[in-house]
Each structure stands twice: as C-alpha cells, then as structure tokens.
Amino acid sequence: MKKLNIILTSTIIALLAGCSSAPTLGDQMVNRGKDLIKEGNTELEQGSIMVEQGKAKVERGNRMIEDGKQVDAK
Numbered sequence: 697m698k699k700l701n702i703i704l705t706s707t708i709i710a711l712l713a714g715c716s717s718a719p720t721l722g723d724q725m726v727n728r729g730k731d732l733i734k735e736g737n738t739e740l741e742q743g744s745i746m747v748e749q750g751k752a753k754v755e756r757g758n759r760m761i762e763d764g765k766q767v768d769a770k
Contacts, residue, residue: 719727
C-alpha cells in the first residue's frame, strides 16, 4: 500500500509539473496578440508601398493622357 501511495504521489507531482510548464490560456492569447500585431504591421508596410506604387502609376497615366491630347492637337 505504501508503495502504491509513493507511485501515486510521484505521478501526481509529475503531472502537476507538466501542467505548470504548459502555457496558460492567457499566455496563448498574449502570444497570438503579439503575432497579430506583427502580421498587421507587415501588411500595413506592404500596403503603404502598394499605395505609393499606385499613386505613381496614376501620375504616369495622367501624364500619358495629357501627352496624348497634345499629340492629337498638333
């Protein structure tokens, strides 16, 4: 009986040690939040680059339209 108690106690201690090292729900949520912030910042940066590229294309298109009008006017 004493041997069984020792085994059970050892098993419970091992289980508790394993459980305490696992991240809590709060820790998981915090880590996921940090990941979302990183992803969002990356997407914002990429979006800003795309906006600038889009503006440059619009400017080129507007210049081309004006040049085309002047060519036809001559």
